[in-house]
Amino acid sequence: MHIEIQQPQPFDLVDKEILISGNAAGFEGHLSIYVSEGHDEYTAAAKAGSMGMRQFQASITIPDSHSFKLSRLFVRVADDSGGEEGMEPPAVIVPVLFGPMILPGYTVYWEHKVVSGETLSAIARQYFEGDSSKWRVIQEANQHIVPDADMIFPGQMLRIPRNF
Numbered sequence: 001m002h003i004e005i006q007q008p009q010p011f012d013l014v015d016k017e018i019l020i021s022g023n024a025a026g027f028e029g030h031l032s033i034y035v036s037e038g039h040d041e042y043t044a045a046a047k048a049g050s051m052g053m054r055q056f057q058a059s060i061t062i063p064d065s066h067s068f069k070l071s072r073l074f075v076r077v078a079d080d081s082g083g084e085e086g087m088e089p090p091a092v093i094v095p096v097l098f099g100p101m102i103l104p105g106y107t108v109y110w111e112h113k114v115v116s117g118e119t120l121s122a123i124a125r126q127y128f129e130g131d132s133s134k135w136r137v138i139q140e141a142n143q144h145i146v147p148d149a150d151m152i153f154p155g156q157m158l159r160i161p162r163n164f
Contacts, residue, residue: 003031003077003092011144013109013159014096016064018075021057022092030080033060037070062098071101071140102140105163109141114156120149127160137161 005022008014020033060075062068078091099106112123120135128134139149141159146152 003079003090005075005077005092005094008075008094008096010095012096013099013102013141013161014073015099015106015108017059017061018096019057019059020075020077021055022077023055024079031056031058032078032080033058034076034078035060035062036074036076037068037072038074039069062100068098068101071098072096072143073098097141097143099141099161103137103161103163106161107164109159109161112158112160114152114154114158116154118152118154120146120152123158123160127162 002025003022004024005020007019007021018035024031073096075094075096076091077094078089080089099109110127112127114123120138121132124134124138125132128137135149138158138160139146141161145156146158152158
């Protein structure tokens with residue numbers, strides 16, 4: 001069994017409905033999709049359908065009642081029919097960032113290209129009605145490229161979470 005995930009890409013910023021697509025090759029079977037933060041797993045998996053060798057699309061919606069504790073989640077696509085007895089079935093795991101944990105009410109993000117002299121605080125003031133303390137929201141949404149809030153560079157594309 002071979003599984004290739006095209007969406008989401010590593011560290012994509014996702015909402016409560018996570019769209020998943022890719023390619024899978026196998027004789028027969030079903031793909032299941034799970035979302036986890038490494039400790040707590042949302043197990044009401046979405047089925048991506050039976051396949052031979054073809055593309056698949058699916059979505060999984062994290063209910064409001066489910067509360068992850070971390071903003072970094074893992075989307076796991078697994079071949080439920082694969083694997084030998086006692087072995088984990090073949091799977092692909094993609095890390096994503098869960099927007100609702102970063103900014104309550106998250107719905108979408110804007111892209112911002114950093115220019116010389118900008119700081120995360122200044123960018124936060126621009127996008128969050130003068131609230132420079134929201135720099136943490138921007139850093140968390142870009143944690144894979146901004147591990148240190150004082151280290152942003154001209155030309156970087158940052159995602160600015162929004163909650164319209």
